[in-house]
Amino acid sequence: MQTFPSFLVLKDRPVLVLGGGENAARKIRLLRKAGASVTVAAPNINDEIADHVAAGHVRHRATSFSPALLDGVRIAIGAAEDETENLALADAARTRGVFVNVVDRAELSDFLVPAIIERGDITIGIASNGTAPLLLGRIRAQIEALLPSRLGELAALAGDFRNSVARVIREPRQRKRFWERVFDGPVAQKALAGDLSGARSTLLAQLNAPQADAAGSVALVGAGPGDPDLLTLKAQQVISQADAVLYDDLVPPAVLDRVRRDAERIAVGKRKGRHRLSQTQINALMAELAGQGKHVVRLKAGDPFIFGRGGEELEYLQAHGIAVQVVPGITAALGCAAAAGIPLTHRDLSHGVTLVSGHLKDGEDAIQWAERARAGETVVVYMGLSRAADIRDRLLQAGVSPTLPVALIENGTRPEQRVSAGMLYALPALAARHAGDGPVLLVIGKVAATARISALPQQRRA
Structure with missing residues (x-):
């Protein structure tokens, strides 16, 4: 990862856009959606930008670039047709500590503007470090096709109840389980189908009902032979929801990268002559973590039931009354x-x-x-x-x-x-x-x- 993914809060923040053509207009559209206070600097501007200026949405400075334009600016975007102006902007911005993006010049930029997918309050950004913009467009189209059109409405509904849920359900893990039920159950189904009134009533009823203690569980998951793209869809889903992952030495970093970032990761691998934990200790640790109400994943290379001792672990967990599921993987053979x-x-x-x-x-x-x-x-x-x-x-x-x-x-x-x-x-x-x-x-x-x-x-x- 060569860049650090983040989203900028730009509401009412001063932003400079250098240039008055189509590239500048595209950036101004995004900046206006983010609520930025935009100033465009260019001797001439196209009709779209002129309309923004006439409506009072954007300020226009009919001038070429000078460092003084950066006074008080949070970020700057170089979209001028004259490359010498973009270079001058990049140099001056760095001198003043202002983050700068130069269109199609990743090497001159402190941040990149990703391909964006919007669903209400849900925003997804996809970046390639400036190397493959056409590919980004294709990836965006694929993700767009997967996301329900009313996903933003579901997010807005959750936002309306967020503070109420925090007041009623104070225990964090129990609260997490409540939201899992919301997003995996009838509330989400109704919201995504357009029945927002029904979704709201159902969510309120679930919130007013007695909240059961958060029950832990264990999933014995096969990570496949090594290529992360050979993870099954079920395996990907389960590891993305895990609170703790106990993984073997043969599980490669590329697969661990698919684990939820805030999940606890515990190496328990057993290789010939090198045992971090015995099987008895691994069994006890799974039970202990599940007893704390956590979703635990036991991540094994290949398939859990092919030379993975998954059968022994399944028997142990069932004998201790712990909810357990098995997610098969592509075995090494x-x-x-x-x-x-x-x-x-x-x-x-x-x-x-x-x-x-x-x-x-x-x-x-x-x-x-x-x-x-x-x-x-x-x-x-x-x-x-x-x-x-x-x-x-x-x-x-x-x-x-x-x-x-x-x-x-x-x-x-x-x-x-x-x-x-x-x-x-x-x-x-x-x-x-x-x-x-x-x-x-x-x-x-x-x-x-x-x-x-x-x-x-x-x-x-x-």
Whole structure:
């Protein structure tokens, strides 16, 4: 993030707009909506600006730029057709500590004017650091299509009741739950349908009813294999409403960026040889936070029920009477294999797939894998990188062909994804190339030969 998102309060604040053409007129439209006290400085102004001046909405100084025009000004906008004037404005504004925006010149600007979506009191700004204005227009159109036209009326209704709700419901978390019921229930439905009178009556009835204590809950959420765009819509919704998020080490920062900014974030990851908290401690912490009335998210890489101990956590929470839901995620086997171009099943190559853990306890595991591999199934091994030599040896001993294709996928679906492929006999050498700290998935079977190889240091196909 190269800029800090914010909204300026400009009501009755003095603002200077330099220029009298269309660019200046566009900025004046926005500034007038914000209630700014606008002065436009230009020898000549177009008809739209002239109408504003004639109506007394804008003051006009029929002059070219001089630093004195910045006296008492809060912000300034350079929209002159003469670039030398815009440059002079930018220099003088910085000298005087006045924030300046120069149209289409992000490098000269202290703030950017975003693409804007308005729904009454709801204002959404979208910026790209000045790099892609056409793209902003398309994003704005997409968001516009998603937002109900009466969203501003719902916001205004909530504003009318805000002080009353604060007086009646003094406990903050209980008050938050009340507003969640308003925006997720019949009040919002009626307001968005145009029945403002019905929405107002329903909200008043809910406010006058006894307020139950805020009940906590836990959601076991799958974060997917790493690409934040592979989060499900349900997962995105749940993490955006969380009060506390307990996340694993394998959940990347790009996914955590989707968590509500004011949510408490607690790293509880367990990697081989590195345990921040034991499973018992994690279970107790979830229960404790939910007992405080919080919406808790247990955020796990992949899917909570695929080598994520989600089943154990579900049992614990249910046994302690805590409301819990499970939000599935795209598990690593599916997401990473697809990103590497590997079909886990294929009519000509594999008629089934088996997901296994690389934490071998005895020879029985490898024998079972070998049976599936020999039968033409794909075997996907989680957490098997450090055991690559052992896995290779046990499979060979169980009769698997040494030339059976294998592939290793590191940081699957992420920008730093790396893929290598070869044959089973060379598995330890392939594993040695993946010496980073990212998660690695091992695919064993004929389909591994279809992997799209990506660059690794001094890589060659084994």
